[in-house]
Amino acid sequence: MSRWYKQLFQKSKAGAEAVLGISLTPDQAVWCLVQQAASGPQITQSHSIEQSFTSPADALAALRSSAPLPAAPCYICLGHQYYNLLLVDAPDVPDQELREAVRWKVKDLIHQAVDDMVMDAFRLPDDAYRGRMNMLYVAAIERALIQGIVEQCDQHNINLQEITINELAMAALASALTSSAERGAAFLYLNGDGGTINLIENGYLYLTRTIELGSGGGVFTGNLEFQQEPVDNLALDVQRSLDYYESQIGKSGIGALYMVSNSEAHNAWCEGLSERLPISAEQFSVEETLKDPGWQSDTAEGPLAPAMGAALGGLREYA
Numbered sequence: 001m002s003r004w005y006k007q008l009f010q011k012s013k014a015g016a017e018a019v020l021g022i023s024l025t026p027d028q029a030v031w032c033l034v035q036q037a038a039s040g041p042q043i044t045q046s047h048s049i050e051q052s053f054t055s056p057a058d059a060l061a062a063l064r065s066s067a068p069l070p071a072a073p074c075y076i077c078l079g080h081q082y083y084n085l086l087l088v089d090a091p092d093v094p095d096q097e098l099r100e101a102v103r104w105k106v107k108d109l110i111h112q113a114v115d116d117m118v119m120d121a122f123r124l125p126d127d128a129y130r131g132r133m134n135m136l137y138v139a140a141i142e143r144a145l146i147q148g149i150v151e152q153c154d155q156h157n158i159n160l161q162e163i164t165i166n167e168l169a170m171a172a173l174a175s176a177l178t179s180s181a182e183r184g185a186a187f188l189y190l191n192g193d194g195g196t197i198n199l200i201e202n203g204y205l206y207l208t209r210t211i212e213l214g215s216g217g218g219v220f221t222g223n224l225e226f227q228q229e230p231v232d233n234l235a236l237d238v239q240r241s242l243d244y245y246e247s248q249i250g251k252s253g254i255g256a257l258y259m260v261s262n263s264e265a266h267n268a269w270c271e272g273l274s275e276r277l278p279i280s281a282e283q284f285s286v287e288e289t290l291k292d293p294g295w296q297s298d299t300a301e302g303p304l305a306p307a308m309g310a311a312l313g314g315l316r317e318y319a
Contacts, residue, residue, distance in 0.1 A: 021311025025079030057148030075314035130250035169309030175203030184253035
């Protein structure tokens with residue numbers, strides 16, 4: 001699967017037994033160290049902080065100051081709040097020309113000037129849309145945000161290899177989980193008042209949609225005797241995604257829904273979602289096979305997921 005923003009910092013790769021995954025969002029920063037053990041990849045260390053950050057570089061600086069970063073090849077995942085992800089028709093160009101071609105294809109779909117943005121793209125699998133449509137996702141992020149991360153890594157000798165996005169980190173994570181590696185799964189990533197739902201099969205992202213959560217409790221519908229609960233709206237959003245996945249993309253292998261969140265309220269919705277959807281919903285948890293016996297985590301498993309996905313995706317490059 002394609003990787004993002006690597007063109008800014010090409011570095012030579014040697015064999016690596018461990019990689020560092022970092023997740024940066026506007027209100028949380030997380031790192032985890034993933035070691036390649038004889039039985040497979042395992043998390044050996046992790047750390048997280050929660051506070052408001054002005055930028056990804058600010059989050060990285062605070063994370064670095066709160067605890068030393070392990071010396072290992074570093075893969076950073078950015079929260080969905082930092083970039084736009086657009087689904088467009090793929091231009092008829094070779095892969096090596098794709099990045100430049102999509103800049104002009106999406107210039108009218110974003111508010112910023114294209115020269116101020118970094119863009120990259122990855123194609124959907126060949127069987128998406130039953131093979132009748134050639135589509136791809138384009139991620140666009142302000143160049144200054146990427147430069148801030150790269151400059152800080154250079155200044156503090158962080159061995160930055162790649163910056164990726166949440167959706168691809170979830171796909172890399174799905175391919176490493178025995179429960180979802182060979183079947184379709186939906187990862188419902190919620191952070192703050194929104195998030196994304198990512199439909200993944202065999203480690204490939206087929207569909208991602210933005211989820212918006214209203215503030216407060218239930219949603220007033222005009223009927224004083226009935227106030228719609230947030231889980232009802234969320235279930236409708238998920239069901240629409242499942243319906244589109246089957247009717248338009250032509251896939252039907254989604255077998256489970258994983259809630260990826262550090263909110264107790266969000267995680268408590270799993271029971272209600274299971275009652276309202278044709279698939280079961282469960283809180284994401286790190287499989288025991290991915291845990292080093294000596295690992296003691298101070299990080300909730302939901303926020304850990306993107307950092308894990310970034311690290312696992314990076315570790316595959318050394319296989």
